[in-house]
Amino acid sequence: MSKKNKLHSKTVFALAACMLLGTTALSGCGGNSGNSGAANATDSANQANQSADPGNGPDHSKPLTITVFNNAANYQGEQTGWYGKLIKDKFNITLNILSPQVAGDQLYKTRSAAGDLGDLLIIDNSQLEELIPAGLIMDITDKVKNTEYLSKYVDQHFQPFNAAFDKVNPDGKIYGLPTFVADTSPTTFSEEIPYSSPLMPWDYYKGIGSPKLNNLTDLLDALQLMHEKYPATTDGKPISPITLWKDWDNGSMENVRWLSNWYGYEQPDGTSTIQLNAKGDIVPLIDDNSMYKKILQFYFDANQRGLVDPDSPTQDWNKVSEKLTNKQVLLLWYSWQRGFYNTPQRGAQGDGNVAIPIGDTHIIQNSDAYFGNGRVFAIGSKAKDPDRIMEFMDWMSSPEGLRYYTNGMEGFNYEKTADGKFKLTEVGQTAFQDNTPVPDEYGGGGYQDGQSKINSMIIGDFAVDPDTGEFYNKDYWNATIEANKTTLTTEWQSMFKATNPTDYYQKNNMIDIVPNINTSLGTDSSDIKNKRSQISDYVKDTSWKMIFAKNQAEFDQLWTKLKSDVNGLGWTDVFAADTVKAEKIVKLRAEAMANK
Template sequence: MAKKHWLSGLAIVMSASLVAGCGSDSGSNNETAGSTNNESTGGTKTEEQAEKPLEKATFTYFVGASGKKDRNTNETTIGKLLEDQTGVNFKMEYLVGDLNTKIGTMIASNEYPDVLVPDAAIDKVIDAGGFIDLTPYIEKYENLKFVFGPYLNQMKAADGNIYILPFSTVVGEYMPDPNINQGAWWVQRRVLKEAGYPQIKTMDEYFKLIEDFVAKHPEENLTGFLSLTHDWRFFATSNQPMHLAGYPNDGNVLVDMNTFEAKTYAANEDTKRWAQKMNEINSKGLFDKSSFVDNYDQYIAKLASHKVVGFFDYGWQINNAQLNLKDAAKKDATQDDFVYFPLPVTFDGGKDQYLDPPGFVKNRGVGVTVSAKDPDRIMAFFDTLLSEENQIMRSWGIQGETYEVDANGRFYRTEEQILKIDEAFREQFGFKYFDWDWPQYNTNSTLSDGNALSPGLQPEVFQMGLTAEDKTILDKYGVKTYSELFAAPDERPWFPAWGIPKEQGSPQQIWETKKDELTKKYIPKLILAEPGDFEAVWQEYLGEFGKLDTAGYEKWYTEQIKAVIDSLK
């Protein structure tokens, strides 16, 4: 099968990167905001929707992730323009504290916000009957049908209903990202500059680079290495051995590309090798012990403080800190030293797989709850949001204000527009609030005229957005984009494996819960132990891990992955 057809089939039959994800610079344009010559590919509103009066309504919208301030959408430019079209405003609330506690309270009381993004607790809400079936609305509204129609079979829960609108539906062609929004080993740019821009490929090279820099700057009281462990984000720490071994983020398993056998790694030799290195880093005073007690906001604040030399994480997850650092560097070039640079580190410098291939994630998304006052009005809003004009608005903004269109119909941003779209502008305009957590074209989508949905993925915008310092460090490494530093992703039609759903109470879900409990208990012990005690702690961990039905978990995953492969034949 030709690669183009494989990827095209992939976008419809299979998996799309999340994260996840995760977020990128987004925004769009509707006719009232500043028109383009594009027609809405998604079709037109139904006659019933077009005739519906625009009486004002406010609905509650809870997002099970932190990092943003609670706000009404109509207090942003994008949200106000959408309210003008639909009469609908959303009162946005973001997670404070523990996700499972918050969702558990909703389930116990059977009282939910109108709209809910439960993130990692999605299966718990579905199992509790907290969401309504969205199937009739997808059939009713043209834009919903256009965006989600090709994915309906994958979106169905075990009972045949559809409870979630996923964030990973690629519309049009798949557009790769020139930035690093997935995993990487990050280091302050000044570290590379001072070292003469070395090629850092191995785990030992990476930590030696950090160790040498910290030793040369004792007066700065630097943190050599920081790690994120808060709540469900613990994967930013526990995933590190998987990536060092040369695998992408498939969750709890490593999938052999020849046999498609799935094997866990939480207690294998890769994890032991990584944990022993982290133990060594800690013994040298380079590891921030508060990594195991800091919450997400404290972590982001530390990354923005200029004191943290290096860390591993996913680009989408550190975006707030990195944008603040970049904003400062645009105003003062000397601040570029503190911007983080991504490195494709593996154990021994072999082929990396940090860049996600195209995929489809069905267990992350947004649902309308059983507490919703007017589900039809909410779904009508979602349909309006999913018109191509409004997807341009939430990604690009307003023509003449935040982007331009050249004689060939190509979208671009002027240098002045790029400079003004800092973090404060993104928040007030609404780019920050509409960049994720909504029914949307996936970040890697393209528009009907061939433009990238996301400005950050438009080649012209990416190059325009580079500062002189960006170009200098990229040139030192012989590349024009950050993604060129990393190996191209291998095609994985099941990707991501963690997106394969598991029923609540199933052996697979129980295994993951117990495994998470063990890793959260023993990874801190392994890293913080006296070096002479490491082996004893590791053996204790293996003993506890051996009580899990890991063979059954691996067998189930292998069957699921092979079923996906077979479905494409």
């Protein structure tokens, strides 16, 4: 998720949503670790390692360090903690993660120019398209077909995706495995809350009388009232109605990009000059009526009222995540941000961040990532021991691997119920937020610190666990849904007359769900790349200046200058290239809708 794919996320912060009004964390961020579950996990891993037979599979007797070039990672260095120990015990593997989000975009250019990006690669579709003809990606067609778990997804998910790279891969070989693929359908949206929508603390919202919000002006009025009544946390930390951060900015200002979704416009990954709506309309970012400008105006108006965190121009995401954990932010807009604060215990007290709909919004929301979501797992052409890397990826996509990634350790984070399904343990409900200490014999450190820093999956958590018949995503387990029938849940449902936010937006015709298209949108020529880089830098820099402009006149002057100056940087050429990409998305969405 874009760096938020980044998400989708970005993220120690995986892209799956936490429960609307309740539980813990993000997909891949939940749970804790503990004695019985961790002991069982370690015993199982040791048995697997001891039984490895070089004649029947990869030889685990020699330690292997895998260099992971990872666009999704927010962390750089060796994977340590409980997950590091798990894969060391099970596969005798150590992960050394290289993160462009930490080290900068130049890392990709430098390593690809040197002819060796890494062993295991988690890269964007556009990068895969560049790297295949450059000979830096391994053909893994036969390796995938010989796997136990990944082979099940070959025809349905991997072959259509790889065949889309027709110019550089006319034979439709498998060079990359798309990330976060779902088990549902190309037009299904399974989550109970849109990826980006307005979220606020329920108790503070009630504390100002639960005003109905008809538009963004009403939202600012509500935020101002909340800030006046709740200027600081109970332990004295200052509260900011809105907090922004720069380090996710890519083609444009990321915090502007995602609020544009509230009003039906998205900025496709790999573009920097356009926004696109569900009907297929393509709007230049610099159009006077663009949603990009409308959201810039919203942030400017907020800052004029003193509602924008003064730390915004200088802080990074790590600082923001601390503030979310401490309930120092009043307006959130990513679904998974709730996981930093919401817990069932707080929910029982009516405390937590929830969706607060705004009457004039009409959200654009991509469907489940049936074919993946814009990034791929690939193996570098110079990778050390690719068979062991493939074995590791196959395990990551197995029920066991998916449970560890999404939910932590059985017996500690979660346990089986009498009907053979899973439920979170008491400690597992808050391990992410509390960064609960893990015993040294299982890796030590905090639970959150020891989670997988890969921060991405091949098979997503909106796939069904064959042992339970439920999604891997713990927030959609029946037991979790029942546990989240708290005061927070029931009060929200009573006020908004809906089961959850997605239900509310659908009932009130306030959302368009569009097919999640995962394909190659083409690579830029060197000329377009250079022009795009200059335009993006200028747009981002000007966007920040506009938000913090001293008055409306300066805001307008900066916008007028932006529209004029980008023309001299090659705007027309980049806009034309982005239009071609958008038109491909529109065409494929129409085909998906016609065949649903």
